[in-house]
Each structure stands twice: as structure tokens, then as C-alpha cells.
Amino acid sequence: MPSSEFDLIAAINERLPAPGPRVRVPSGDDAAVVEPRAASAVTVDAIVDGVHFMLDSYGPRAVGRKALAASLSDLAAMGASQGEAYVMVAAPEDLSDEDLLGIADGLAETAIREEVTIAGGDLVRSPVLVVSVTAVGYEPGGSRFVTRPGARPRDLVAVTGELGGAAAAVRLMEMGERRGEPADRGQGILNRQLDPRPRLREGRALAKSGATAMIDISDGLGADATHLADAGECHLEIDLARLPVAPGVAEVVGGDDDALELAASGGEDFELLVTVPREHFAAAAQAVADSGSELTEIGYVTEGHGVTLRLPGGGELEARGFDQRRGSLSGSG
Numbered sequence: 001m002p003s004s005e006f007d008l009i010a011a012i013n014e015r016l017p018a019p020g021p022r023v024r025v026p027s028g029d030d031a032a033v034v035e036p037r038a039a040s041a042v043t044v045d046a047i048v049d050g051v052h053f054m055l056d057s058y059g060p061r062a063v064g065r066k067a068l069a070a071s072l073s074d075l076a077a078m079g080a081s082q083g084e085a086y087v088m089v090a091a092p093e094d095l096s097d098e099d100l101l102g103i104a105d106g107l108a109e110t111a112i113r114e115e116v117t118i119a120g121g122d123l124v125r126s127p128v129l130v131v132s133v134t135a136v137g138y139e140p141g142g143s144r145f146v147t148r149p150g151a152r153p154r155d156l157v158a159v160t161g162e163l164g165g166a167a168a169a170v171r172l173m174e175m176g177e178r179r180g181e182p183a184d185r186g187q188g189i190l191n192r193q194l195d196p197r198p199r200l201r202e203g204r205a206l207a208k209s210g211a212t213a214m215i216d217i218s219d220g221l222g223a224d225a226t227h228l229a230d231a232g233e234c235h236l237e238i239d240l241a242r243l244p245v246a247p248g249v250a251e252v253v254g255g256d257d258d259a260l261e262l263a264a265s266g267g268e269d270f271e272l273l274v275t276v277p278r279e280h281f282a283a284a285a286q287a288v289a290d291s292g293s294e295l296t297e298i299g300y301v302t303e304g305h306g307v308t309l310r311l312p313g314g315g316e317l318e319a320r321g322f323d324q325r326r327g328s329l330s331g332s333g
Contacts, residue, residue: 020117032119039165040140043074046132057173060099062194064106071133072198073270077216079146079207080137081198084119090126122298123287146230150213151275158297165246167266190246196270201291209284214274220267222319225307235304241312300316
């Protein structure tokens with residue numbers, strides 16, 4: 001028989017890391033009490049079973065990891081320092097206690113690694129499993145938040161890390177992969193879905209290096225580049241031949257051309273798409289390298305509107321990505 005709501009909440013709280021120094025009253029009271037010392041950035045992100053994950057394919061710990069990482073990725077795109085998170089879990093009545101506690105373990109794993117306090121939340125009954133995370137970050141000393149508007153003509157366009165891995169991981173799971181931790185799968189590319197890493201340090205490094213606009217690649221490069229172009233009232237020219245495609249993507253999708261298209265349109269890579277003044281690019285690339293990743297120049301900003309994705313050898317690719325109203329998992333289909 002399932003545990004009561006209060007027993008489950010108590011068991012979940014036991015799994016969470018100790019509160020950080022800003023938290024005066026942690027999870028367990030009617031509301032958390034936090035004493036921020038800087039401007040705050042607040043974001044909310046929800047993942048839904050059958051839309052953003054399949055519980056039978058991911059397993060509960062991976063669901064918890066992904067839920068928190070997705071929200072923290074929005075803070076990374078602002079150049080913020082991570083702070084507190086608030087988690088709402090809406091669960092079907094027949095979801096086991098083991099699965100609920102597994103989700104909590106995944107949340108705790110990411111919170112400990114990224115130095116985040118889970119300061120509160122809620123557990124409710126729902127027809128479908130939903131995990132919603134509200135994350136709060138703070139403006140670090142020495143820089144200001146980076147927003148979507150701000151790209152200027154002659155800025156360079158760049159991305160952190162590698163693209164296409166998250167969408168390729170969905171393809172692998174659709175081929176029959178089922179529950180289990182990444183180490184049990186034998187294929188590291190699945191970590192891009194099962195254990196995504198928000199680029200928090202890289203985001204702060206880019207903010208300090210003079211980034212003019214930034215967004216995390218959650219809906220796909222084409223779609224998110226369009227968001228930057230629209231916000232900045234400018235045009236982004238992107239050379240797809242320069243895209244850093246994640247190792248293993250071509251093997252999953254059947255060739256280099258399909259891998260390039262997936263890297264340009266697949267969502268949930270949670271890398272950062274950024275515009276940087278030309279004179280600051282070398283310093284920005286070094287700062288990102290010092291943070292443990294790579295920054296790859298893929299294009300530039302011009303006057304005009306919209307996005308052009310140039311294919312190798314000529315031609316263009318439509319700037320598209322994941323649509324919450326119409327799309328498949330990670331824009332993969």
C-alpha cells in the first residue's frame with residue numbers, strides 16, 4: 001500500500017542536501033525564507049511524462065536529474081549563480097513510492113553536484129506524471145545578467161559544447177532501450193538525456209567576458225537562434241559546417257548529413273548559444289575552456305531579421321526545433 005503524503009514528503013526531505021547559507025527557513029514549513037544579497041533571476045520549467053520523457057525508458061532518478069537540470073539551464077543562459085529550487089511533483093495514483101523516491105534521489109544528485117538548495121515544493125495527485133521546478137539564481141559580482149536582446153551586427157555567434165546528443169539519445173530509447181542508469185546502458189550518448197549538465201560555470205564566464213545575448217539550446221539550435229534574432233531585431237547567419245556535432249550521433253541516425261540536421265534542430269542539448277563582440281571572442285573562448293567546456297564560433301550577426309542556416313556546399317536548412325504544442329521528444333521526429 002502506498003505511503004501517506006506526509007510520510008512520502010518526510011522521506012523525500014531526508015534525501016535532499018542541507019540548505020545553503022541564504023536559506024533561513026528550509027523545506028518543511030509553510031514557506032521557505034531566503035535572504036538574497038543580489039538581484040535574482042527566477043525561472044520555472046516543467047517536464048511531462050510522454051512529452052519530455054518516458055518513465056519506462058528513463059527511470060525515476062533520471063527524471064529527477066533532468067527536471068532540475070532543465071531549469072538550471074535557464075539560469076546558465078542568464079549568466080547567473082545558482083541558488084534555490086522549488087519542486088512540484090504531480091503523480092498518478094498508481095505511481096509507486098519507489099519511483100517517487102527515485103525522482104527525489106535524482107533531484108538530490110543534481111542539487112548536490114550543482115550546489116543548489118531545494119528549499120520547498122509540493123506533491124499532488126495527477127493523471128500524468130509532471131515534475132515542475134522553479135529555480136532562483138543571483139547576479140554574480142563582476143558582471144550583469146545576459147538576456148536575449150543585445151546581439152549587434154558584427155558580433156560572432158557561438159555555442160558551447162556539442163550538439164545533437166540529446167535528440168540522438170531519444171532515438172536510441174525509441175529503438176528499445178529501457179530503464180537503467182547511464183552506466184548500465186553501454187552508450188555514453190544517453191547521458192545527454194539521462195544526466196544533462198547545465199552550463200552554469202560557462203554562462204557566468206561568458207557574462208564576464210562581454211557576451212551581448214545568450215539563450216540555452218532547449219528547443220533546438222534553429223528555434224533558439226530565431227528567439228535571439230527576434231529579441232535583438234537582427235539577423236543571425238550560421239554556418240552548419242562549423243557545428244560541433246556530438247560523437248556518436250552519425251552512427252545513431254545513419255550518416256553525417258542526418259547528424260548535422262539533427263544537431264541543428266534537435267532540442268534539449270542544454271548548451272549555450274551566445275553572441276560575443278569579435279574583439280572579446282578569444283577571451284570568451286578561453287574563459288569557457290577554463291570552465292571545462294569549449295566555445296565554437298558558428299556564425300555572425302548582421303542587420304536584418306531572422307536566421308539563415310547555411311548547409312555545407314550550399315543551400316539552406318529551415319530554422320526549426322521543438323514546439324511544445326506540436327513536437328515530439330527533443331524535436332527528434
